[in-house]
Amino acid sequence: GDSVTQMEGPVTLSEEAFLTINCTYTATGYPSLFWYVQYPGEGLQLLLKATKADDKGSNKGFEATYRKETTSFHLEKGSVQVSDSAVYFCALYGGATNKLIFGTGTLLAVQP
Amino acid sequence: DGGITQSPKYLFRKEGQNVTLSCEQNLNHDAMYWYRQDPGQGLRLIYYSQIVNDFQKGDIAEGYSVSREKKESFPLTVTSAQKNPTAFYLCASSNAGGPLSVEQFFGPGTRLTVL
Numbered sequence: 001g002d003s004v005t006q007m008e009g010p011v012t013l014s015e016e017a018f019l020t021i022n023c024t025y026t027a028t029g030y031p032s033l034f035w036y037v038q039y040p041g042e043g044l045q046l047l048l049k050a051t052k053a054d055d056k057g058s059n060k061g062f063e064a065t066y067r068k069e070t071t072s073f074h075l076e077k078g079s080v081q082v083s084d085s086a087v088y089f090c091a092l093y094g095g096a097t098n099k100l101i102f103g104t105g106t107l108l109a110v111q112p
Numbered sequence: 113d114g115g116i117t118q119s120p121k122y123l124f125r126k127e128g129q130n131v132t133l134s135c136e137q138n139l140n141h142d143a144m145y146w147y148r149q150d151p152g153q154g155l156r157l158i159y160y161s162q163i164v165n166d167f168q169k170g171d172i173a174e175g176y177s178v179s180r181e182k183k184e185s186f187p188l189t190v191t192s193a194q195k196n197p198t199a200f201y202l203c204a205s206s207n208a209g210g211p212l213s214v215e216q217f218f219g220p221g222t223r224l225t226v227l
Contacts (some may be wrong), residue, residue: 034215043116043202043218044155056181089154099170100145100216102154 002027006090011078013110015078021075021106023064031094033048033057033066033073038087038105039082047075047088114139115180116219125190126198130161133188133222135203140198142207144186147214148172160200161186190224198226 007022025031032051048057051062053068062077073090090103118135120171125131143162149153157170161180170211175194180186186205200223204216 036218043118043220044204045218046215049215054157099157099160104152104154 002016002092002101004090004092004101006106007086008085009105009107010053011106011108013108015082015110015112016079019075019077019084019108020026021090021108022105023073023083023087025061025071025073025090025092027071027092028093029093029094030068033064034093034100035062035064035075036089036091036102038089039076040086044089067071071111080108082112084108085110116203116217119191120222121220123222124216125226127223128192130189131159133190133201133203133224133225135186135188135219137186137205137217137219138185138201138207140183141205141217142183143205144180145204145206146170146176146178146186146188147202147204149202149221150200155202158199160190197224199224201221226227 003026005024032102034049035047037047046056048059050057050066056065064075087105088109089105090091091100122135136146140200145160149155152155156172158176159178161167164183167178167180177189202221203219204217
């Protein structure tokens with residue numbers, strides 16, 4: 001069935017470091033892909049999305065490119081800030097089931 | 113401001129008691145969802161509703177029940193049959209329709225603890 005695999009955390013970085021959080025997926029058809037962010041004690045917020053191959057989603061300095069050939073949607077940011085500390089979830093919609101399928105989440109901790 | 117509200121933020125329950133979690137949205141969305149979040153796991157879908165007076169089981173519906181009598185409200189009842197109810201519960205909503213409409217908006221969550 002459809003699934004999403006994320007790199008395990010926690011990821012600990014110093015401020016202004018480069019961030020990559022890996023995400024790969026398994027799905028039939030052509031799913032839409034998402035990154036959600038969850039700040040401590042809060043619900044999830046959509047960070048960015050891509051609906052077809054080679055699309056690049058971007059928001060708040062974060063980027064992710066939908067790579068069909070490698071079934072990946074890695075999240076990147078050139079220079080992280082302390083305020084980026086949160087849990088990041090990769091998700092897909094579509095494929096075999098019309099439901100949003102989440103990865104297990106990756107905790108990012110940015111130190112000053 | 114449009115959004116989703118969940119109440120209460122924290123909830124404590126004794127074993128054997130049913131408890132109802134509230135979820136209200138004023139986004140005029142047709143679809144609503146309940147998820148459960150446990151440490152180290154992704155979100156798991158409990159129930160969802162694509163239209164008023166209709167709902168479907170998600171992946172972990174056992175021990176839970178829902179109703180959808182109004183478009184803006186989708187309460188979740190955690191029954192005594194749920195073996196391990198302590199978790200963080202998230203409600204979400206979206207426009208029904210094709211892939212371009214599937215962005216889900218989440219509420220702030222309710223943390224349920226069984227004593």
